[in-house]
Amino acid sequence: MSTITxxxxxxxxxxxxxxxxxxxxxxxxxFFAYPLISTVYFSFMHYDGFRPPTWSGAKNWTYVxxxxxxxxxxxxxxxxxxxxxxxxxxxFGLGVGxxxxxxxxxxxxxxxxxxxxxxxxxxxxxMAFAFLLNPGTGPVNSILEKIGIPAPGWFNDPxxxxxALTLLALWGIGDLMVIFMAALLDVPQEQxxxxxLDGASAWQRFRYVTLPNISPIVMFxxxxxxxxxxxxxxxxxxxxxxxxxxxxxxxxxxxxxYPEKSTLTLPQLxxxxxxxxxxxxxxxxxxxxxxxxxxxxxxxxMRRRGGxxxxxx
Amino acid sequence: xxxxLDKPVGVRAPASPAxxxxxxxxxxxxxxxxSLGVAAxxxxxxxxxxxxxxxxxxxxxxxxxxxxxxxWEWGNYRKVFDTPGFLTWWRNTxxxxxxxxxxxxxxxVPVAYALAKFxxxxxxxxxxxxxxxxxLPPQVIIIPMYLFWAKQLDLAGTLWPLIIPMAFGxxxxxxxxxxxxxxxxxxxxxxxxxxxxxxxRTLLKVVLPMAxxxxxxxxxxxxxxxxxxxxGPQIYASENPGAWTLSYGLESFKGAHHTDWNLTMAxxxxxxxxxxxxxxxxxxxxxxxxxxxxxxx
Numbered sequence: 001m002s003t004i005t006x007x008x009x010x011x012x013x014x015x016x017x018x019x020x021x022x023x024x025x026x027x028x029x030x031f032f033a034y035p036l037i038s039t040v041y042f043s044f045m046h047y048d049g050f051r052p053p054t055w056s057g058a059k060n061w062t063y064v065x066x067x068x069x070x071x072x073x074x075x076x077x078x079x080x081x082x083x084x085x086x087x088x089x090x091x092f093g094l095g096v097g098x099x100x101x102x103x104x105x106x107x108x109x110x111x112x113x114x115x116x117x118x119x120x121x122x123x124x125x126x127m128a129f130a131f132l133l134n135p136g137t138g139p140v141n142s143i144l145e146k147i148g149i150p151a152p153g154w155f156n157d158p159x160x161x162x163x164a165l166t167l168l169a170l171w172g173i174g175d176l177m178v179i180f181m182a183a184l185l186d187v188p189q190e191q192x193x194x195x196x197l198d199g200a201s202a203w204q205r206f207r208y209v210t211l212p213n214i215s216p217i218v219m220f221x222x223x224x225x226x227x228x229x230x231x232x233x234x235x236x237x238x239x240x241x242x243x244x245x246x247x248x249x250x251x252x253x254x255x256x257x258y259p260e261k262s263t264l265t266l267p268q269l270x271x272x273x274x275x276x277x278x279x280x281x282x283x284x285x286x287x288x289x290x291x292x293x294x295x296x297x298x299x300x301x302m303r304r305r306g307g308x309x310x311x312x313x
Numbered sequence: 314x315x316x317x318l319d320k321p322v323g324v325r326a327p328a329s330p331a332x333x334x335x336x337x338x339x340x341x342x343x344x345x346x347x348s349l350g351v352a353a354x355x356x357x358x359x360x361x362x363x364x365x366x367x368x369x370x371x372x373x374x375x376x377x378x379x380x381x382x383x384x385w386e387w388g389n390y391r392k393v394f395d396t397p398g399f400l401t402w403w404r405n406t407x408x409x410x411x412x413x414x415x416x417x418x419x420x421x422v423p424v425a426y427a428l429a430k431f432x433x434x435x436x437x438x439x440x441x442x443x444x445x446x447x448x449l450p451p452q453v454i455i456i457p458m459y460l461f462w463a464k465q466l467d468l469a470g471t472l473w474p475l476i477i478p479m480a481f482g483x484x485x486x487x488x489x490x491x492x493x494x495x496x497x498x499x500x501x502x503x504x505x506x507x508x509x510x511x512x513x514r515t516l517l518k519v520v521l522p523m524a525x526x527x528x529x530x531x532x533x534x535x536x537x538x539x540x541x542x543x544x545g546p547q548i549y550a551s552e553n554p555g556a557w558t559l560s561y562g563l564e565s566f567k568g569a570h571h572t573d574w575n576l577t578m579a580x581x582x583x584x585x586x587x588x589x590x591x592x593x594x595x596x597x598x599x600x601x602x603x604x605x606x607x608x609x610x
Contacts, residue, residue, distance in 0.1 A: 013433070016512055020427035021439070023420035027481030031458070032446050038457035049460070096353060102346045112596070113354045116361070119592055119599075121541040123560045124584045127567065128364045131574055139363045142378040171360065178603045231450040234543040238564060267452040267544075275548065280456050291453040298448040302441060 043284035060281040074264040086225035097180025118174025130242035155243035158262035183217040223301040236263035368579035375575035402562040410539035416479040425490035446484035470553035493527030530602030
């Protein structure tokens with residue numbers, strides 16, 4: 001008798017779990033698994049959205065890697081952004097986080113001011129920066145010229161467009177500041193006192209007490225930063241569009257990555273191939289490259305040792 | 314050494330040279346830290362100030378290199394509201410963000426609860442898949458998704474392809490809520506069970522009231538995700554200006570008024586303002602949410 005109740009109890013528990021999980025189970029199947037498999041399928045098909053898809057073997061793959069002139073610049077830009085933009089963001093975020101823990105007067109005001117730019121909608125923030133950094137009429141360059149510093153061309157100059165995007169990214173550091181601040185306040189105070197008794201300098205205290213304690217958070221910031229860079233889409237697109245003076249819906253084709261492909265990222269290629277050239281097959285190839293890169297970094301994030309233990313209890 | 318020990322407690326000793334340099338160093342540090350703070354504050358706020366100032370300039374002055382308006386053109390804001398479509402974009406944005414937020418919270422809470430408190434086979438695997446979904450760039454699956462909504466359900470030109478999926482749980486919200494629910498002690502759940510509460514009752518009567526801050530954080534994040542979303546409306550709504558959202562329409566604003574930086578910046582202010590306003594009412598929920606993503610592993 002007891003075995004029967006045990007079995008029915010177990011079945012009830014399984015049903016309960018399934019019921020609670022059901023929204024996500026459906027969502028996972030319909031909005032994740034199915035489209036992911038379809039992306040693989042379409043990457044081997046020739047499909048323009050009108051005529052039925054036809055098998056094209058590896059043609060899309062060779063096209064993207066060998067003949068599509070935007071792919072390698074986009075990959076190179078992504079690497080630039082991953083190495084330079086992400087590391088500057090982490091360093092600056094840590095610096096601002098440290099600063100905010102040292103500020104003793106008006107902390108709330110400072111924290112709010114530092115945090116606000118993070119909230120600015122990306123399109124609005126990018127349009128604002130495209131205006132601020134406009135070489136002709138922007139306030140930044142007019143100030144720079146007044147104090148005698150040669151003014152760069154920012155979003156209109158291929159060698160300055162990525163630094164301009166980086167500046168925009170540094171402006172929106174609020175989330176990292178909060179995370180670092182929480183981590184810094186969690187460092188056990190006794191360790192600082194012990195280090196001070198041993199005569200450690202400020203730098204030594206930072207190097208041997210602070211850093212080891214917050215290293216998991218630094219790691220987390222780096223890896224999530226890299227994943228965010230894999231999705232970097234709105235800011236480079238808007239910056240390029242505004243700087244090149246393209247008018248939406250006026251029939252002017254936007255040259256992706258203006259100026260000179262310097263602001264291209266991989267997500268932009270999916271849009272360009274799929275929704276401007278109606279070459280859905282090749283768009284899926286780029287999508288899969290993006291998928292592979294993102295999953296490598298996600299796996300890194302979820303590794304039990306080293307990164308944050310996201311999945312553990 | 315003995316001198317220090319002999320000092321009577323509670324009476325301030327005449328400042329020794331060492332104490333004076335220490336105090337001077339502390340004062341110097343205070344000044345240095347706060348000057349750095351002011352410099353950083355300028356970096357973070359000046360862009361807002363310049364945008365605001367430009368939004369109040371006349372057409373011709375906005376094209377000059379002046380920093381401060383000669384005449385304060387408050388009428389610029391009226392012109393923005395009079396632009397055809399602008400009010401429609403507001404309405405669409407509120408529908409997308411409002412409906413999307415409600416659907417996300419309702420569908421994500423039970424999933425997060427199960428992942429946080431139920432023990433079942435495949436729980437860790439599910440959680441890992443949730444995290445993978447969270448990390449996935451939306452562009453990876455956009456081609457089949459677009460074909461599905463546009464060709465099979467004929468919903469291109471509307472925001473429904475963006476709203477409907479939110480009724481099936483959002484990975485980021487599930488993860489964030491799960492992190493929050495983990496912090497609720499199991500004793501409360503056991504006590505509810507002893508009192509004869511079923512799972513659903515326990516969730517509704519015991520867990521939800523305690524999870525209010527977490528739900529507020531998730532709701533806010535989801536609301537602003539939709540408010541800020543550019544890619545989604547670009548894919549599904551671009552061909553129908555009647556379905557545009559503020560974030561998507563804002564860019565076309567520049568097109569409608571080629572180089573009218575003053576009106577463009579006024580529109581920019583109007584898109585940023587609600588976000589910043591809500592932040593002032595819900596600061597704690599925001600900060601709580603951001604910290605949950607990073608710190609409490």
